[in-house]
């Protein structure tokens with residue numbers, strides 16, 4: 001039976017430390033919370049007050065419980081008050097020297113068997129531990145932000161950590177009602193190592209004005225179901241902390257993708273640290289507030305669809321999953337919709353797929369039977385491209401092959417009337433290469449729907465160097481009528497979502513291949529630590545490993561980033577035919 005802790009301490013009561021104090025006190029432990037001076041003590045106490053006040057307001061915490069929580073916490077500026085603590089978690093800023101000083105001090109005041117833990121996100125736990133004379137009693141205990149909410153705790157053992165200490169740490173975490181994942185001492189551990197490359201990439205998308213702040217965040221929330229967008233998350237984590245984490249990761253990996261995006265350094269220097277200072281990528285109504293207020297970057301409310309061309313009649317080309325879904329979306333929104341499939345059999349198949357989907361929507365009370373009838377009345381199938389001769393907008397969703405799409409656009413160029421808008425729903429090809437097959441590339445735009453199109457709210461509207469402003473405005477107006485959320489970006493491989501998503505998935509494969517953690521632990525870390533709806537390996541198996549490899553290869557070819565090179569393990573699994581759920585085996589094996 002391993003040891004039960006009842007008296008614990010936390011050093012540093014900032015974003016993380018205050019949350020950790022709350023977690024401990026909520027679990028009935030006696031906590032000593034240490035800050036560097038009286039003013040910081042008050043601020044730290046204020047964090048716990050604000051967080052528990054919020055819980056009381058929301059009815060999640062009884063006022064008496066809140067009082068009891070505060071009864072168990074002693075806030076102090078005297079680190080010596082930790083002398084009786086059986087376990088201490090350090091959560092001071094992400095600076096190695098500072099942490100080493102704190103640990104040296106902790107060693108001198110605590111008992112020899114006190115378990116010492118650092119909440120570092122990226123620094124070497126080993127280097128921190130050897131600042132004490134008893135590194136075997138030092139572990140990493142990496143909580144996630146906000147600590148009272150997120151259940152993952154990465155427990156880090158170094159080469160000198162005593163096995164017993166690691167077990168104690170793990171059991172302690174379980175006792176808090178949290179989920180521990182035990183890993184070795186590598187910068188970023190599991191979750192941050194996978195998260196920060198992605199956050200950094202999003203920051204540089206913003207910095208290079210590839211897409212706007214809200215569009216980047218909305219794309220990842222709506223396109224991937226993430227609980228928050230990357231820039232909002234950077235603000236929550238703190239840009240200073242984020243900078244330090246990336247800097248440490250870069251020093252260890254030498255991967256350019258971890259080199260902090262220059263804008264992070266500039267913002268930190270300017271004191272724009274995120275929520276904690278009231279301003280980061282977004283502006284908040286006051287420091288430490290989650291409430292975003294408009295600022296100079298907030299999109300203006302002038303009509304974004306000014307100059308949009310009128311669209312009444314729509315054509316959809318293709319008969320696969322995407323084309324079928326898109327045709328249904330248009331028909332449901334009241335557009336006169338003609339879809340073109342190759343051959344009568346495919347025409348009939350699309351129609352019955354739409355009928356089934358509409359029936360399901362009626363059964364689930366998503367639409368009325370009348371709306372379903374109307375949608376079907378709006379939908380006409382044909383096998384002749386010539387039937388698109390009167391369309392105002394044609395959306396192509398045929399196979400993802402450049403030559404096929406180019407040939408189709410060249411034909412559409414001959415058939416579809418002047419002034420119509422032509423859209424491709426490609427997810428990885430360059431829109432301008434498709435557009436160049438026509439004599440009217442100004443009329444061509446990317447409309448990247450997500451699967452299933454009926455359900456997913458996001459559409460990426462992709463303008464090429466030639467897309468006319470009124471064509472983009474038309475695409476935006478159409479998305480609005482479809483009830484979709486449009487984000488705009490330019491014509492670069494992966495647009496917003498795939499460019500941010502697939503390198504992260506690829507990094508997860510590399511981490512697995514390096515035997516740093518198991519697929520289960522990695523999936524758990526991202527779901528429980530970051531609130532992702534699926535872990536990377538679950539998602540890869542759903543998306544299809546071949547699809548992931550193709551997208552990652554496109555990104556690698558376009559950006560020539562060594563860090564984007566597809567992970568060899570991904571290539572090997574594809575070669576072996578382990579393509580994911582559809583093949584019955586990918587990273588995991590499925591019952592057929």
Ligand SMILES: NC(=O)c1ccc[n+]([C@@H]2O[C@H](COP(=O)([O-])OP(=O)(O)OC[C@H]3O[C@@H](n4cnc5c(N)ncnc54)[C@H](O)[C@@H]3O)[C@@H](O)[C@H]2O)c1
Pocket residue numbers: 011012013014015016017034035036040090091092093094095098102119120121122142143144145236237238241276
């Ligand atoms: N922010 C996150 O999302 C997050 C998540 C997990 C882990 N972490 C890690 O947690 C640690 C703390 O990060 P944070 O975001 O809470 O930083 P923060 O800047 O919000 O808080 C750090 C606190 O430490 C205090 N402090 C500084 N020197 C001190 C000392 N000598 N003694 C006592 N207190 C001292 C500061 O006054 C400040 O209140 C870092 O190692 C960070 O990498 C952060």
